[in-house]
Amino acid sequence: MNQRAPYPIVPAALACGLLAACSSMPTPAPAPSAPAPLAVEERSPLEQADALMQQASGAGPADSSRLRLQAAALYVELGETQAAVRALRGVQPEQLPAEQRVLPAILRAELALAQGHPLPALNILPAPSADFSNAQNARIQAAYAEGLFQIGDLPYAVEALVLREAFLPNAEAIQENQQQLWTRLLDAPLAPSMFERAEALDATTRGWLELARLARSVWVDDAARQTAAAGWREQYFGHPGAEGFLADAIGQAAQAVTPPTRVALLLPQTGPYAAPGQAVRDGFMAAWMQAGGVGEIQVYDTGQGELFGTVQAALAQSPDIIVGPLRRELVDELSRMPTDGVPVLALNQASQQAMSGTRMYQFALSPEEEARQIADRAYDMGLHRVIALVPESDWGARSMLAMAERLQARGGRVLASRTYDPTARDFSGPIRDVLQLDASRDRHREVTRALGTRPHFQPRRRNDVDFVFLAAPASTARQIKPQLRFHFASDLPVIATSRVFDGAADARRDADLEDILYPEMPWVLDETGPIAQVREDVSRLWPATHARFPRLYAFGFDAYRLLPVLANDGIASGPLIESATGELYVRPDGTVGHRMRWARFDGGVPTPAEQP
Template identity: 30%
Template sequence: MTTDKEKLQQTSARVTHGFQPINRLPAPFMMRDRNLFSPSLALLLILFIISGCSLNKPKYGTGVSRETQSVAQSADKLLAQAKQQSFPRNIELIIQAAGQLQAIDTDRAKTILDSIKYDELSPKLQASLALQQAYIADKKGHSQDVFSWLEQPVIMESNDTSILRSTHIMKAKAYNRFGEYTASLDEWIDALPMMSSGQKEQYSPILWNTLLHVPENRLQALSKIYTDNDISGWMELALIYQPGTRLTDQLNRLIQWKQQWSNHLANRYLPENLEALQKRSHKPIQKIAILLPTSGHLEKVGKSVQRGFLAAYYRDRRAYEDKPELLFLNSDGDTIENLLQQAYNSGAELIIGPLEKGKVEQLPQNGSPIPILALNYSDSNDSSIPIENLYQFGLSAEDEARIVAERAWLDGYKNALILSPDNNRGEKIQKVFRDTWQQQGGTVVLNKEYDTATQFSPLLGKLLNLPNSQQRAKKLSQLLNQSLGFEPRRRQDIDVIFVAASPKDARQIKPALAYQFAGNIPVYATSNTYSGKTNRTQDRDLEGIRIPVMPWFGMSSTEQQQLKNAIQATWPLSKGSYGTLYALGADTYILHTHLQQLISLPGSSVQGLTGALHISPNGRVSRKLRWYVFRYGKLASLPLSSTRY
């Protein structure tokens, strides 16, 4: 009987680095050595995989529509036919079957397509396979995979109209999801002349979303180049929605646009009752009541927001008599009922605040006679249901966790490890990331909390199964009675890591990952990982971490930079950890000046120091942030093809 030691000796000559499985056959269609893969063997393996797909197909029974059952039966019929055909006809049928399955079961469709070796196909089949893979990536929201498949030479060099149209549409959608709106618009412009009226109607919401975010100078330049009626109508409408224009002027121009483009598809995006909106827009807000804690334990927080608000107020170019009167009410130690009553009695037409979360959750759930712009988010009410005249704006780490999950998913990752501090804030952040990740279709492989006493290197080594790899190598060495060239092998089912960490903790986590042979796993974090100041010596330990950053810290317009400079010159405290609160205060003033516009013209936005701001249908102010990556100790813009780093 062969002993364990003899079995190991028989294979020891093949052991080099790591503890990799041996005698494992590569996937049938991914073999690279043509000499080892004869056409007859290829056909046998194709038939085997098709049979597996058929035998293991899901049961579409009770509760499934007849249409779904019909599609599944049609696809299974094609797969059965493929078993009777030789190459390449069988591949054509397999790809056709996967194309049908996309509508009802993208996972099964992808499994089928992944079994096909791309490099062995003719250019025609390569194009068909690449397009089907791109369709699935687009449906799943994996934008980086969309680009990878559509950048295949057979697609990029094609002159086929249907391929070109599909390529431009999918790229436009992928760029839009990444927030690369100018690139997205370029793709839409190429696609529109090739699209049917039904396709134009189908994709108009995404096209409109793209146009709303393209810079004004780019829209103006393009409107002079493209005179096609279809494109020109879209451009002119998007130019009207640009921020910086008074609502009264916008509404006048919208009425003119409607008269000129009465039959244009974009009419569906005009607000209802334009004339009624026009009448209301002539009355600017005369008085604002601002509820902030200017004493007590939140005094520094409240005063930072207040100062940021005043900085924006005094930089407002309007004449003094056109600016609203301000009434500041100290919210510390007072009830929300009393504060609201004071504001109402004062004749205020807008209330800003409160800042304290507890008071925000006590705001009237049945609405308010005048608009309230709260400076925090409530967790107590159903956030999907809007409350009349209630809007909520704040700097929520939970919102950033959602933004991070969405970006990592767009970049094509699927299996996440979450690291978060063992406290209430960490629990909330990791929960939002986890929920968003799973809703998108991702898997949370591990979710681990840490505390101030945590040693990150041993912790990460354990999470990544390094001790098990080391134990196996030790046993092998003992059985062979010889020293082996060995590199521990970490677990391979994690392709992305999210850390909700402070700068101090993140500077320990990233080097620990490298030490535990996981330095190549992409790491995403919230902006809390950035201290707010460039420190190239310390932040070298953050190399490669990807974070969303508000304009206060990153790239900003000239006007935004001037406002930031004015704040920091007046209040040095704003250069430190309180800086984001000054930015919040400044953006609150900017937001109030565009409040009617953002409410009346859905989809419109305004640029602020905390991000690009727009109001969701539920009354919550959302922020769009730019993405950065730590390179050589400082922040650099994260390129679109971030997965190639």
């Protein structure tokens, strides 16, 4: 649908316009037995509305509908929702003059929006029409936009406001509309998926959304911010947002880069998790140094598992924010502790909600996040039916569940899934099973028995599959992919989790992974640019641990990059950060999403993959 937009619901000017339209019709004389009503100007608006309802009760169908509509407009203006609903209940649109018949639907939709019921409102609204006045079409577009904003459909809400301009009377009204659009964009949650959906919309709508992205992003430095602004101006030349709003966007972005000055970093530095903890720490420090080394970072060891005393020691130093811990069970423990109002960026996902009063954000390289992105990518490629091979492990189960839920929510189907033993070397059993090759052999045996001869036979796999979802580390995937080919599935696309690549490019070793598609981090994929430069610097400083944990270095790097957003209360607006693990954004519930890029094995080496 092409009509939508944000607006203050039923502004007084619009309600007054409705009253004027109604009052232009002749008013019936009161019955002889009824006293003449007071002049309208002598009554309060509420008394006027009540008097109109009284008159309507004794009037014929046409006059009753007209008077009720006029009363409803007044009640709406006064915020008397229930009275407005009662007034509209008796309005018969067919009894109204032709130019007013759309007004009851508009008022009902606006009332539903005022009560927070966007779906009924969107169902009530008619599409704009040449049969309606410009003012009526402008109200319809405004109501569409508000409904779409309320359900979170940001791209189409913006489109509705853009389309609304065609019905506005002058440049001043258009400027007001654009200012309202911009204000809503600065307040609305942003996510990368919104920009993907907007690709089908017009350039003006896309330009507004990209301008909001620019304003709400966190930039490495002022030069990067100015380069992005110049790129926007060139790509959207002639866009209405270039006049004034672009400067505001640059200013908004400039306000989002102030990091906290005292950071408590809680990571394992000893014990069994010391090596991963140190990789995260070094990535964090690399981002801090790149940002100029402003402020103080104090590292606290959580390797011995005693968290309460560690947190109390950190709080005694009055930090601006606590970052960590890394292990999930410690995040759960911290979520139950008071932190004296100090916000926390946990580096894993808690299994429960944080206690009241604890400001906890959660950033994790979770299998669920990745699996949902795989489902979205497959569906967008037209691959809607999947078979899956996942390990018998918690990681495999979580990946499978998240992928299946997202694919099915979008309309896809999981045809079959099988688990495999992660320690095995032969995966032919689950592969034959998921491809239904054993069923093909069973059918051949039945035909052989029926005919009494052995006809030529080649097993056939099921033919209703669009792609294979593979959750496997690189060493296992190198064995499964050739076995899929052996079992007649060489033509099926394989989309894998990021563990399919261990971070060390080796074309000869990974030749069997050819053509596998998987989500990857810019830290691994980028060959040039600031992220690639930092990665090379880190690799020179810590070659052994970086080769072993490249994605954990990226994770630590991005944890620091998030701090300016969280320190500036960016939770509500969800700024976007182009960074090492992908495009980061803060959801309203405090979890941090990261939209990864896509890679495909080409010549045994991961290379950037095009968007579908």
